[in-house]
Amino acid sequence: MNDDVLIDDSERDKRNAHGNRGFSGFDAEVIDRQSMADLEAVGSDKWTRFPGCIGAFIAEMDFGLAPCVQQAVTDATARGCLGYIPDPWKHRVAESCARWQRERYGWDVDPACIRPVPDILEALEVFLREIVGAGNSIVVPTPAYMPFLSVPRLYNIDVIEVPMLRVNEPRHCINGWMFDFDGLERAFASGCRALMLCNPHNPIGKVLTRDELLRISALAERYDVRIFNDEIHAPFTYDDHEHVPFAALNETTARQAFTATSASKSFNIAGTKCAQVILTNPDDLDMWMDRAEWSEHQTATIGAIATTAAYEHGGAWFDDMRAYLDESVAYVNEQMRTRLQRVGYVPPQGTYIAWLDFSPLGIENPADYFYKNAHVALTDGRECGECGAGCVRMNFAMPHPMLRECFDRMVEVLEADGLM
Ligand SMILES: Cc1ncc(COP(=O)(O)O)c(C=O)c1O
Numbered sequence: 001m002n003d004d005v006l007i008d009d010s011e012r013d014k015r016n017a018h019g020n021r022g023f024s025g026f027d028a029e030v031i032d033r034q035s036m037a038d039l040e041a042v043g044s045d046k047w048t049r050f051p052g053c054i055g056a057f058i059a060e061m062d063f064g065l066a067p068c069v070q071q072a073v074t075d076a077t078a079r080g081c082l083g084y085i086p087d088p089w090k091h092r093v094a095e096s097c098a099r100w101q102r103e104r105y106g107w108d109v110d111p112a113c114i115r116p117v118p119d120i121l122e123a124l125e126v127f128l129r130e131i132v133g134a135g136n137s138i139v140v141p142t143p144a145y146m147p148f149l150s151v152p153r154l155y156n157i158d159v160i161e162v163p164m165l166r167v168n169e170p171r172h173c174i175n176g177w178m179f180d181f182d183g184l185e186r187a188f189a190s191g192c193r194a195l196m197l198c199n200p201h202n203p204i205g206k207v208l209t210r211d212e213l214l215r216i217s218a219l220a221e222r223y224d225v226r227i228f229n230d231e232i233h234a235p236f237t238y239d240d241h242e243h244v245p246f247a248a249l250n251e252t253t254a255r256q257a258f259t260a261t262s263a264s265k266s267f268n269i270a271g272t273k274c275a276q277v278i279l280t281n282p283d284d285l286d287m288w289m290d291r292a293e294w295s296e297h298q299t300a301t302i303g304a305i306a307t308t309a310a311y312e313h314g315g316a317w318f319d320d321m322r323a324y325l326d327e328s329v330a331y332v333n334e335q336m337r338t339r340l341q342r343v344g345y346v347p348p349q350g351t352y353i354a355w356l357d358f359s360p361l362g363i364e365n366p367a368d369y370f371y372k373n374a375h376v377a378l379t380d381g382r383e384c385g386e387c388g389a390g391c392v393r394m395n396f397a398m399p400h401p402m403l404r405e406c407f408d409r410m411v412e413v414l415e416a417d418g419l420m
Helices: 009-019 028-033 036-042 067-079 087-105 120-132 147-154 181-189 210-223 251-256 282-291 293-297 301-313 315-338 366-374 400-416
Strands: 114-117 137-142 158-163 165-169 174-178 194-198 226-230 257-262 275-278 353-357 391-395
Touching (some): 028 400, 087 275, 087 301, 114 120, 120 194, 120 257, 120 282, 120 293, 137 147, 147 158, 194 210, 210 251, 226 251, 315 400
Antiparallel strands (some): 114 275, 353 391
16 A cells, blocks of 8 residues: 555654744644544544444544643633633634634634634524524535534424535546536525535535635625525645635625634534634624624633634644645545545545545445444435435544554455455
């Protein structure tokens, strides 16, 4: 097997020496040494839900915590700062989130329109309840992050699935995902109220271009459609793909967008419960202050502290972690190209999630197949929409040796069953 894309420690030392900057606290050697038993001992959902399996389903990373986050949480508990979230911490979250947006994506957003919320899904629930309304419908491009399909139904809101188009035109060097703009328009014209936008897109890893965002905005404008804009994976973009914040494009997108973001994916702190809504439509901000007070109140103080530390001091750790993920993506791409070439796959442009289509191999339920035969726990593609039959969602944010083992296990069972 060709492991060239996963570099070893001596090569990493050489590169670090040339990098000539301080240690960020992200230690690839320590990460690489983690065994399954070590990861299970951490006690995460990812490594305890399916004992004995490689956890490649839920979107958590196995890279520990940024030291600044760890220190901030330790200091806060030492001070006993675990009460309800106070205003000063809400302001710190807003200020630090605004700074992250400015420094990372060039978006000069006013901190006054950034409010805390426990998580993205709570923000979505407020959006569905207050803006979409029961009895209406929402368009979800699929495959989609699973709760985008299930949560609206809890609010008696219909979900219109519009599958993304898989374009493969080698002659024009196009191999990727495209929006079905005609499908979107048909759904908008049928009277739906809102579109679920996820950028970068979990689970297909697509990073939307400025042109695509503008085209979506123009369509939405024509049919008066609001946009729930989930940018939680924004910091994870690869190669020359850049994250463009939708609401930052112009006054129209600012009015259309109901943006939700969080440091929870980038710093693996989802359990600390502090995401942010960025309300660039003044009516949304009024609504929020009037009717989402309880959502804010449920935000965890420890999460505000962890989030602020991450945004203010975690940049270098994040960048080193992202460089490690660069190698992971390269490895996944190489494995798909050389060992799983019959499996449908488009290299992700962002996120740490890959979408693998096993339908060409005739495996009806690949998540179940790999769980039972290879002891690899993946997400069943059908949870991401009707178009996900025969597919799995794979989280590759794991130690490199584990990622190698993950592919070895999958390839071995396929070969043993004569499927590769
Ligand atoms: C696209 C996307 N949105 C939202 C979430 C969940 O975020 P939260 O835990 O803040 O609700 C995830 C988690 O995997 C995600 O991938």
